[in-house]
Structure formats: C-alpha cells, structure tokens
Amino acid sequence: MIALPRTRVGLAVALALSAALLSAGVPAATAVGGLGDPVFPSLGNAGYDALAYDLSFTYRPDSRTVDATAVITARTSRTLASLDLDALGLDVHAVRVNGRPAAFTTHDEKLTLTPDRPLRRGAIAQVTVAYAADPRARLPHTGWVPTPNGFAVAGQPDSAHTVFPCNDHPSDKARFTISVTAPDGLLGVAGGELTATEPLGDGRTARRYTSRAPMATELVQVSVGDYTVRERSGPHGLPLRDVVPRARAADLEPALALTADQLAWAEQHLGPFPFEAYGILPADTDDPDAFGFTGLETQTLTLYKPGFLRRPEPAIGSHMMHELVHSWFGDSVSPATWADLWLNEGHADFYGLMYRYERGWPDAFGYTTLADRMRYVYGLGDQWRHDAGPVAAPTAATLFDGQRYTGGALVLFALREKVGADTFDAIEHAFLRQHRYGNATTADYLRTASEVSGQDLTGFLTDWLYGRSTPPMPGHPDWKVGPVTPPSATARGMAVPGDHGSGTL
C-alpha cells in the first residue's frame, strides 16, 4: 500500500527518457514536481534531499506583509538541469543557486529554478530565494494565520509552501534555523531554541531560533505578535516556553500551568520527551476565518486558538494531551506519506482519551470509560469505512475525518485487546525508538507489532486498517457494528473531530 517508492522509480524512468543531453554529455533531468503521495500526489519534488533550511522573516507592520529569504541546502540524487521547490503565493524577486543568479518560473504551486549549469548528482547545492508574502492573501489554501498585529503559521498538511519555498512533503525532514525580525513592541518567535537576539538599532530586533532535531516542513512555526514569553520548568528540568498574547496572558495562565503534569503523564506512557523544549502558542485571534481548527502540533511550540484554552480543565485536558502526544507521534516520528496520518491522529486520540477517562472527565457523548467510547465508535465502524474510507486509506477530502482520529484509536484499542496491555506498550516504545526523528509508514508499524508481540499481526492489522468492513473486536464478541446508511449530516458531523474540527475527543 506504499505508493511512494514505486512512484519514485516511475518518475526516475520517465525523467531518464526525457533527459536532455547537455554539452558535457551528461544527461540532466528536469525535476518534474510531485512525489506521488497517495493523498497529495503533486506535493514534494524528486531529485534532491533538503538537508537544511535557514529562513529569515521580517514583518512590516505598515503593510502587514513579510519580507523573507529562504536558504535551502540540498543534496542532489541525480544530475539536475533544473530543480523544483513547492511554492504558492510567494512574490519571488530573486533566486541564487550556489551564489550565482538563476532563472526561475512559477507554475502549479512549483517554483522551478534553472541554474546556469546543471547540478551534478550527489552535489550539495545552496538555493537562496528572496521573496515577499502577504499573510492575509486569499489563496486556494494557506499556511498563514493572520492576526491583528502579525501572524502565525499552520502549514499542515500541504500549505507550508505558502510561507516558504520548500520540499513540502513530510518524508523530507531537515534542520531548521529561523530568524524573525519584528519592530520593538512586537515579538518574533519560532520553534526550537532562541540562540541569538540582535537589536538592529532602528527600532527592530532580530531573533534567531535553532531546532536541534530534524523537522517536517508542515511542522514549522514562526509568529509575530504582541507576545510575552512565560518560562517554567517541566519534568527533569525540561524547559517549558509559552508564547502568549500579552493582553490574554492572565486569562490563559490556568491552562498553560497544566502542561508540566501532562508531560509527566505522557512520559510515563511514551518515554522521554523527544525535543529540547515544549510550549504553547495561543495565537492572538479566535477568528474562524484565520484558522478553522483548535490546535496544531507545530514542533516544540503548539499553536492554539486562545478562546479554547480559557475553558476549564475537563473541557481542554484531553485535547492538550492529544497535541502533546504529537511530539512523539507526528513530530519525532513523522508520517512517511499522508496516508499514514492515522499514526499521528490515532495515537494522539488514544492517549488523549485515556488521559480523560483516568481523570473521570465524561466525554462529549457522556461516556466515562475508554471501552464504552470504543464500543460506540465500533458501532459506527462500517459507516465510517463507507463515508471516509478505511483508516489507512484516506483521500484529500476525508483526510481529517474522525476515521483517522477515533477511528485510528479504535485500531489501537483492538490491537491492545488482542496482545494485552504490556505487549502493546512494548510495541509502542519499540516503534518510537526505531523511527525517532525520522519517518514511518503504516507497514513499519505492522512490522514492529509483529516483531515485538512474537505473532504475525499482518493480517489482523491489515483487516483493521484497510478492510471495507469492520473486523470482530477481540475479547468483545458482543460488540455489534451498525448498518450503513447514506451519509447524513449527522454522520458527517460526527466524523469531523480532532485538531481540525470541534473536538469530540
């Protein structure tokens, strides 16, 4: 079910056939966009591996626009006459490749660069793109979250390239350094650690942030606003850094104070927190036009809608746990393709729900135990498979449906019922260890589950993840799957929880 490697081979053959013969006699491919992701086929670009991004953003308060420079260091995997980056809505002024001006064109969400000489296979290339962007621009899709005095970023799944030109596919993780220049009175922030603060002497300050671990483009956070930074200490002295709109800081303090205990609980289940720091960034807007979801797991700095965090703990705790768990499932171990999204969302919901019921907080349906909630979701199993496809086979239209969230949690519940809680925990730890700071496919999870449990779970999990009908639930022969009816507004409504929806977590 993994289309990516096959597609890459197909692309390579096609490119070899169309390769131009250059004067040097070296066939140079023109990189045609798209890695063939099962959900977003045109996302990402073949022919190179992005190693590092050095991004600089300067916010202009008068126009509320951003001037930016992206320096991308990449290693070519074949000789390239030109190179594609994903880009949409960027006003590109100039491009350099290895220090020399290069020709460029934009088309179909791609920025195609043509250097004055081909890039040899295996070479390290440095691409510099100078551009401007308007966070308020109306685009077909956008990763910008405009706020009254700045912006934040929400690139998941396919919109980081409206913020910076990139190889915008989670399989190509890279190192990131991000500089943000903002007028004094506002604060520029990004994920990672603050490594330099430079007053520019003209009423502006540049701040530089470095991420220690590799990051997927969809997980980049960079923001400017009237912020105050709240620092505290988590388990083992882990630095916690919340970036909070100054005017909302007092209101949000009760929610932000919950993180340390949530981290301790998550570490008990998942092992040590994988990054150098954690924190929450409540953006300075609740406008549903600015962003239509509750929270997003941008790496080391989770983006939130501030209004949500003003609710009492039983109404937000499981969702905060969901976003925190993404540091392990989603950020440290990122999906190899978007069809593997259930690995993120299923795990985040599974632990978020467990956290809720351990604390005795009834869910939106009135259930107070994981088993009762799972029995309810199980009853909808065939309906969800009909409406939103199998758990590990989403389309772009159904990607963020409940099937990837509580539907994914149901698969994990079934696995735990089959192998027992201790073996399930061992599978989870092995999977996180094996793919730490990298990517994993659904097949990788199946392989780890079989290896660790000592039983071949391939058929069992394949039925749960790809089957058109809901398998029997181990240990619960009395659980019944309800009939499939034509998709109704009610069914669709129940199938859109999670990060991007109202949250029936």
Ligand SMILES: [Zn+2]
């Ligand atoms: Zn999530």
